[in-house]
Amino acid sequence: MEQSITIRVRYPEVDAMGYLHHSRFLQYFEMGRIELLRSLGFSYADLEKQGVFFVVVKVECRYKAPARYDEELTLVTRVVKQTQVRIDHAYELRRDGILLAEANTTIACVGRDGQLMAIPDFLAPKE
Amino acid sequence: MEQSITIRVRYPEVDAMGYLHHSRFLQYFEMGRIELLRSLGFSYADLEKQGVFFVVVKVECRYKAPARYDEELTLVTRVVKQTQVRIDHAYELRRDGILLAEANTTIACVGRDGQLMAIPDFLAPKE
Amino acid sequence: MEQSITIRVRYPEVDAMGYLHHSRFLQYFEMGRIELLRSLGFSYADLEKQGVFFVVVKVECRYKAPARYDEELTLVTRVVKQTQVRIDHAYELRRDGILLAEANTTIACVGRDGQLMAIPDFLAPKE
Amino acid sequence: MEQSITIRVRYPEVDAMGYLHHSRFLQYFEMGRIELLRSLGFSYADLEKQGVFFVVVKVECRYKAPARYDEELTLVTRVVKQTQVRIDHAYELRRDGILLAEANTTIACVGRDGQLMAIPDFLAPKE
Secondary structure (H helix, E strand, O other): OOOEEEEOOOHHHEEHHHHHHHOOHHEEEEHHHHHHHHOOOOHHHHHHOOOOOOEEEEEEEEEOOOOOOOOEEEEEEEEEEEOOOEEEEEEEEEEEEEEEEEEEEEEEEOOOOEEOOOOOOOHHHOO | EEEEEEOOOOHHEOOOOEOOOOOOOOOOOHHHHHHHHHOOOOHHHHHHOOOOOOEEEEEEEEEOOOOOOEEEEHHHHHEEEOOEEEEEEEEEEOOOOEEEHHHHEEEEEOOOOOEEOOHHHHHOOOO | EEEEEEOOOOOEEEOOOEEEOOHHHHHHHHHHHHHHHHHHOOOOOHHHOOOOOOEEEEEEEEEEOEOOOOOOEEEEEEEEEEOOEEEEEEEEEEOOOEEEEEEEEEEEEEEOOOEEOOOOHHHHOOO | OEEEEEEEOOOOHEEOOEEEEOOHHHHHHHHHHHHHHHHHHHHHHHEEEEEEEEEEEEEEEEEEOEEEEEEEEEEEEEEEEOOEEEEEEEEEEOOOOOOEEEEEEEEEOOOOOOEEEOOOOHOOOOO
16 A cells, blocks of 8 residues: 655745755655545545544654755655554655655554544455 | 733744744734733633634734744734624734734634634623 | 636644634635746746745735635635735635635735845736 | 753644644754753854754654643753764653653754754863
């Protein structure tokens, strides 16, 4: 399971150095997860309406090169591992093939009360 | 009713020009409204828990001079007018007395359903 | 001169009410201006490299209805008036034809030093 | 070298779940680094004017519990290791003693051209 999206860097996302702020990369990775889910036929907005939430419990990001305003970036997102309650994703963000950042995240499934819950069966990876 | 707060410009709030992004001013004005409310003894977080929300229905902002990263700004917020469902605020944002921006907003009281509702009596201005 | 773009509301752009934060609308309007410029053959990123900057000097926005996470919005941006140093834009943001917000901005052309300068001839409206 | 700061969660920093968005934690950690520097007598804004920049090359963050709008959080930032070009920091973000997140970052010193450079002597840790 892998999905590629294109993101254009917005003006208020860069900082005084003219670089995409390092915190914004995490927002792009979230977009990658959401579009990967959509490509599998699921809307995260709908999941939340049904009481299924995913929270980020761990992030690791290695920044290799800066991204600048108005550049078009390509983000590849893939599922690395899925357990009953957690999903691990890996990300590669590139501009014209040049690797800008690599990252890994772990998200956990929680209910409306914020407590851990099993990932619904319909989201389980197909055999 | 008037309240003054100090805000230090954060790094990811400035843009590639090194200026506080014009959209961020509105976030500062919201902080001004919230602190004005707190100075009157009310917590906006608590109001929301009680089902009392305020949404912005109108903003006018005139930008006079830029603010830069790490500068300490002073924001004066005051109530200009209050009706049964709306409150008008005025704002002046300054650095060392220099006017950076003047603004006016109208907020409306809504319930959990997003429908207009009367501002609770305990928030009504004292005679 | 008018340009329409589609914007999908991102997760960190909505607030605790689940509504697109009112400050984010201004970031969308900026995207509208930039894409209008691109449709005319100009890159704002390139203009900045040439020392031509535009700063927002005035914003008026009337919010009519909320936008929510993951909704696809349509923003129409048009030039209302252009003088030697200023451009006035008008905006209409809609979801499925429903008007969510109307706005007007004035931007001014400045140089690297932040001082007003004449809008370069190549950006002047064609007769 | 360790520094503690207090941060109140702002309204547009929380997401539709009412939780501080996970990307915002990185912005808080940056504030921690900047205030740690200030406590040592240095202004990051001034360093940048002198052509000394720090870019984030690595982030690891483990999220333990959510933070909500208007909560007052305490962030402890400390230097773990400093080489000629890099500084490693560790962070603990708490609310009323409860650990919300632990993180580590590596920042590298770069010049105006974005190339690695030695951290200036005046920033070297005192013996």
